[in-house]
Structures are given as C-alpha cells and as structure tokens.
Amino acid sequence: MAEKKLKPIDLKNLEPEEKAKYExxxxxxxxxxxxxxxxxSLSSKETGRIGGMIAKRKRKS
Incomplete structure (x- = not known):
C-alpha cells in the first residue's frame, strides 16, 4: 500500500468547524x-474525546 502524501495544513485558512477540531x-x-x-494516526479514544468536546462546544453556542 502506497503511503498517502499529507497536504500541508494552513491553520489560518480553515472552515470554523475544521478550525475547532485543530484547536x-x-x-x-x-x-x-x-x-x-x-x-x-489517532486512537478511537483520542478521536472520541475530540468529537465529544466539539459537541459540547456546539451545545454551548
């Protein structure tokens, strides 16, 4: 399996939802x-924590 090239991420030019994920x-x-x-590369536990925090922030706003 060929390794996929990662695109450089411009952290200053992201959609609000994407920006929240990175934050x-x-x-x-x-x-x-x-x-x-x-x-x-993240474990399911790590992605779950991120998803949970995104949901929490959405409820607050």
Missing part, C-alpha cells in the same frame, strides 16, 4: 501528532 487537538496535546501523521 481541540491542540488543547489535548495531539496537534503535533495530527500534523505529522494525520487524523488516522
């Missing part, structure tokens, strides 16, 4: 891992 990943200390290896 939460940063808060959880996972941003470096995501930027280096992609979202697929």
């Amino acid at each position: 939460i990943a940063e808060e959880l200390g996972l941003l470096d891992k995501v930027l280096e290896q992609g979202w697929r």
Whole structure:
C-alpha cells in the first residue's frame, strides 16, 4: 500500500468547524501528532474525546 502524501495544513485558512477540531487537538496535546501523521494516526479514544468536546462546544453556542 502506497503511503498517502499529507497536504500541508494552513491553520489560518480553515472552515470554523475544521478550525475547532485543530484547536481541540491542540488543547489535548495531539496537534503535533495530527500534523505529522494525520487524523488516522489517532486512537478511537483520542478521536472520541475530540468529537465529544466539539459537541459540547456546539451545545454551548
């Protein structure tokens, strides 16, 4: 299986929902891992925490 090339991410030019994902990943200390290896490198527990925090923020706004 060929390794997929990761596109560089422009953290300043993201949709609000995407931006929230990256902000939460940063808060959880996972941003470096995501930027280096992609979202697929996260465990289900890590992605669940991010999803839970996104849902929590949506309920608050």
